[in-house]
Amino acid sequence: MKNHLVIGNKNYSSWSLRPWLLLKVKDIPFEEEKIYLYRPDSKQKLKQYSPAGLVPFFQNSEVKVWDSLAICEYLAEAYPEKHCWPQELQARALARSISAEMHSGFQLIRNQLPMNCRQKMNFQVDSDELRMEINRVNSIWQDCRMHYQDKGDFLFGEFSIADAMFAPVVLRFNSYGIEVGSVARQYMQNILNLKAIQEWIEEGIAEKPVIEQAEI
Numbered sequence: 466m467k468n469h470l471v472i473g474n475k476n477y478s479s480w481s482l483r484p485w486l487l488l489k490v491k492d493i494p495f496e497e498e499k500i501y502l503y504r505p506d507s508k509q510k511l512k513q514y515s516p517a518g519l520v521p522f523f524q525n526s527e528v529k530v531w532d533s534l535a536i537c538e539y540l541a542e543a544y545p546e547k548h549c550w551p552q553e554l555q556a557r558a559l560a561r562s563i564s565a566e567m568h569s570g571f572q573l574i575r576n577q578l579p580m581n582c583r584q585k586m587n588f589q590v591d592s593d594e595l596r597m598e599i600n601r602v603n604s605i606w607q608d609c610r611m612h613y614q615d616k617g618d619f620l621f622g623e624f625s626i627a628d629a630m631f632a633p634v635v636l637r638f639n640s641y642g643i644e645v646g647s648v649a650r651q652y653m654q655n656i657l658n659l660k661a662i663q664e665w666i667e668e669g670i671a672e673k674p675v676i677e678q679a680e681i
């Protein structure tokens with residue numbers, strides 16, 4: 466079986482975007498299947514694939530993998546020539562740290578600024594806690610860019626799993642008009658300029674289903 470990635474709505478499914486973007490940017494062949502989320506039959510369809518009943522889910526003739534970061538880790542091992550993680554040990558340690566931090570944290574950004582490609586507004590950040598999470602993302606992007614800018618346009622120069630993990634945050638900040646520093650803003654633009662991101666956004670906007678709990 467060829468590489469097969471199961472994803473949710475492109476407009477809303479931030480977890481699905483991560484491995485999808487990595488596959489696209491790294492030019493790894495795959496076919497995608499979309500399951501629209503939060504419909505009466507969604508859970509049953511998801512459970513046919515993923516024991517967790519969630520997207521993203523990935524399979525081929527050798528493996529079944531679920532959870533965005535686990536899929537990215539699998540791809541890094543299966544396609545070492547694609548350099549999914551930075552090649553240098555120190556950079557790789559940092560890339561893993563910020564990817565894990567993203568994967569397990571930033572709860573307020575996730576809850577209060579849900580990914581929604583169709584959304585365009587100026588969100589008023591009135592809680593200190595949310596502002597702290599935004600500031601933390603800003604520092605991560607700024608520090609990485611300042612350190613690795615000579616090597617390319619992304620957090621560690623060449624596009625890596627760290628960029629895939631933060632791409633949905635770029636889309637959120639863009640949708641809600643969240644202000645960041647100039648270095649972080651340029652990094653956001655580099656992600657938004659990716660052909661694959663533009664493709665994802667276009668398809669997300671064109672989708673018909675609306676998930677009320679993800680609309681502000």
Ligand SMILES: N[C@@H](CCC(=O)N[C@@H](CS)C(=O)NCC(=O)O)C(=O)O
Nearest residue numbers: 478479480502519520521532533534
């Ligand atoms: N930690 C998981 C989170 C996966 C997740 O929460 N997926 C959401 C969509 S973005 C989902 O499948 N929701 C469907 C549901 O809850 O029924 C990952 O990294 O993949």
